[in-house]
Amino acid sequence: MSIRHGLLALLERGPRYGSQLRTEFESRTGSTWPLNVGQVYTTLARLERDGLVAPDGADEAGHTLYAITETGRTELHSWYERPVERTNPPRDELSIKLAMAVGAPGVDIRAVIQAQRVATIRAMQDYTRLKAQALTAIENGQARERDDVAWLLVIEQLIFQTEAEARWLDHSESRLVRLSVLAERGATTEPPPAAPPAGPHPAHASAPAATRPAQS
Numbered sequence: 001m002s003i004r005h006g007l008l009a010l011l012e013r014g015p016r017y018g019s020q021l022r023t024e025f026e027s028r029t030g031s032t033w034p035l036n037v038g039q040v041y042t043t044l045a046r047l048e049r050d051g052l053v054a055p056d057g058a059d060e061a062g063h064t065l066y067a068i069t070e071t072g073r074t075e076l077h078s079w080y081e082r083p084v085e086r087t088n089p090p091r092d093e094l095s096i097k098l099a100m101a102v103g104a105p106g107v108d109i110r111a112v113i114q115a116q117r118v119a120t121i122r123a124m125q126d127y128t129r130l131k132a133q134a135l136t137a138i139e140n141g142q143a144r145e146r147d148d149v150a151w152l153l154v155i156e157q158l159i160f161q162t163e164a165e166a167r168w169l170d171h172s173e174s175r176l177v178r179l180s181v182l183a184e185r186g187a188t189t190e191p192p193p194a195a196p197p198a199g200p201h202p203a204h205a206s207a208p209a210a211t212r213p214a215q216s
Contacts, residue, residue: 003035003043008052008068008076015056017063018044030130030151032158047072094165098172110173117169124162131155 003025010016010024018040025035044066047053052072056065068076094116101109134152 002079003039004047004052005076005079007040007043007047008072008079011053011066011068012073012076015065015067017059017065020063021066024147027147028150029154032154109176113169113173117166120162120166120169124159124166127155127159127162131159 006025007021010021010028016024019037021044022035022037022040025040044053048055048066050071052069052075053066054069056067058064097112098109101107101112131152134148134155138148138152
């Protein structure tokens, strides 16, 4: 997740100070990716170092304000135009856990899958409930427009992710069942009978040769 670009996007709407940026970022994303103030100010310092933001005085309460620079605005719009790269997918703890659990001694991988399925379905239900609340707020005109629409998009993406995860868990369990059946079938199959040795059959070798009756 690009915190840098998220902060640049908020600063494009006008100068802001650190804790204000944190509050607006979490409002847009429904606190899905909570930030602490220290992380915000660390990111602002790096953005300032790179010439993407600059200090812009202070507000009446004495908070130091930051503003986006032209270089920052160019970088922000370039980010909007670039697709998110998938060549280096983020580490996924569930994928790593299942990969390690396969064949691990004393680990029932089907129990691991079942426990995760319960948690995934529970998360999907929670996300669906939050989506319904967001839709109700938007339809009743109680939404803060941009922030609530942004949160709705984030929550729908989370729903799609959990749905895909549930399907993947089902697939993984079916795959393991099929592979275990194949392994059991291979273990119980009797080996084919050995081929007979080359040469005449012993019984034929000991039998007398057929003779033509003598003519009188």
